[in-house]
C-alpha cells in the first residue's frame with residue numbers, strides 16, 4: 001500500500017525534491033575528496049548488487065524472515081543452489097557455465113561449492129551501508145524495501161529446480177539487475193579467462209597479477225624501471241590518503257608519552273617515513289627506525305636528508321631496508337621495549353601474508369613490546385554487540401540479548417544514541433567499504449572489522465587491548481596489541497612457503513643505512 005503511494009504524481013514530485021536535496025546537500029557538505037572517492041570506487045556497488053541477485057539472496061532472505069540469517073547459513077544455502085544449478089547445464093542466461101560463473105570465490109570441488117562467508121559478509125555489509133540490505137545483528141542480514149524489490153517471488157526450492165524460470169511473470173526488477181550489472185560478469189569472465197591463460201602456479205592469483213600478466217608481487221613490480229611513473233604516483237597517492245585520517249592522528253593513537261626515554265619505534269613498511277617524521281617532531285625522546293623495501297628506503301633517506309638531516313645525523317632516526325616477510329633483525333636488548341608500528345600495511349595483504357608479517361614481529365618481541373596497527377577498522381552496519389550466550393534466541397538458537405563488546409575503545413554505534421541513522425553512518429562512511437573491495441579485487445586483500453583484526457592478531461600471538469578511532473567520525477583506527485603465547489597451530493606457519501614470496505623470503509635485511517643511537521640520552 002505504502003509503495004502504491006509512491007506512484008501518485010504529488011508524492012512522486014515530493015520524492016524527487018527530497019532526493020535532489022539530499023544529493024545536493026551531500027555534495028555541498030561532504031569533503032570533496034570523499035565525494036571523489038565515491039565516484040572513483042563506486043563501481044563495486046553494481047558488482048555487489050549483481051552477486052546479490054545472481055545468488056538468489058533476496059529470495060533466501062525472504063524465506064528467513066525479518067530476523068534475518070547468519071552469513072554462514074546464507075553461504076550454505078547459496079552453495080546448495082549453486083550445486084543444484086551447476087548440475088543442471090544450460091541456464092538460459094549464462095549458457096552452459098551456470099549462473100554463478102566467476103561471481104565469487106568458489107572451490108572446484110562440487111561438494112564444496114560455496115560463497116566464502118567472510119567475503120559475503122563484506123559484500124552484504126557494503127550493500128547494507130547503501131541501504132540495499134539490512135545487517136540486523138553482527139553478520140546476520142535481512143531483506144529491506146530495496147533488496148525486497150529484487151526478490152523474484154520464487155521459492156528457493158523452485159530456484160534450485162528451475163532457475164531458468166526465475167524472471168517469468170515477475171515485474172522484471174531482478175531481471176533488470178541481472179541485465180545491467182552483467183558487465184561485471186563480463187569482467188569476471190575475462191578474469192577467469194586470463195586465469196586460464198596464466199601459469200597455474202601463479203604467485204598469488206591476485207587479480208592485479210592476472211590483469212598485468214606478471215608474476216611479480218605488486219610492490220616489486222612498482223619498482224621496475226618501466227613503472228617509474230606509477231611508483232611516483234603511488235607515493236603522491238599515499239600522501240593523498242592522509243585525508244582519510246584526521247591530520248596527525250598518530251600522535252593520539254598511542255600513549256607515546258608513557259614510553260621510557262629513548263624507546264624505539266620501528267615503522268615497519270614505513271614508506272618514506274612521513275608518519276615517523278610526525279612522531280619525531282611530536283616526541284623528541286623517541287627513536288625511530290623506518291623499514292621498507294630498498295628502493296623506498298633510498299627515497300626516504302634522500303627526502304629526510306633534505307628536510308631534517310639532523311634527525312639522521314644525530315642517530316635519533318634511521319632507515320633500514322628490510323623485507324617484512326623475513327625475520328626481524330635482532331634488536332639490542334636495551335631496545336626490546338619497542339613499538340612496532342604498521343600503518344596501512346595489513347590492508348595490503350591477504351590473511352596468510354598478514355599472519356607471516358605479524359609472526360615475525362611476535363618472534364622479535366620482548367615482554368614489553370607493543371604492536372600498533374593503524375588502518376581502517378570497518379564498523380558493522382548494525383549495533384556492534386555480541387549475542388549473550390546465556391540468552392539464546394528462541395527462533396534460531398544463535399542470537400539473543402546483546403552484550404556490549406569488551407574491548408576498550410570500541411563503540412556500539414557511530415550514530416547519535418537513539419537516532420534512526422545506520423550505526424556505521426551509512427554513505428558518510430562508504431569510502432572504507434569501497435577501499436575494502438578495491439583491496440580485495442586488486443590484491444585478494446581487504447579492510448577488516450575489529451572482530452577480524454582481533455582474530456587475525458590473536459592467531460599469531462598478539463592480543464589487541466585497545467582501539468582508538470582517529471576522531472571526528474573517521475573510521476581510521478589505531479589498535480594496540482601486546483604479545484601473548486603463539487597458538488601451537490601457528491608455530492609451523494613460518495616453514496610454509498608463501499606463494500609469490502619465495503624469492504623475497506630468502507632476502508635478509510640488508511643494512512641499517514644509518515645507526516639508531518642506543519644511548520639513553522634524549
Ligand SMILES: C[S@@+](CC[C@H](N)C(=O)[O-])C[C@H]1O[C@@H](n2cnc3c(N)ncnc32)[C@H](O)[C@@H]1O
Pocket residue numbers: 219238268269270271272274275291292293296322323324325342343344345348504
Ligand atoms: C600502503 S604503503 C604504507 C606506507 C606507510 N606505512 C604509510 O603509512 O604511508 C605500504 C608500504 O609497504 C611497503 N612494502 C611492501 N612490501 C614490503 C615488504 N615485503 N617489506 C617491507 N616493506 C614492504 C611498500 O614499499 C610501501 O611503502
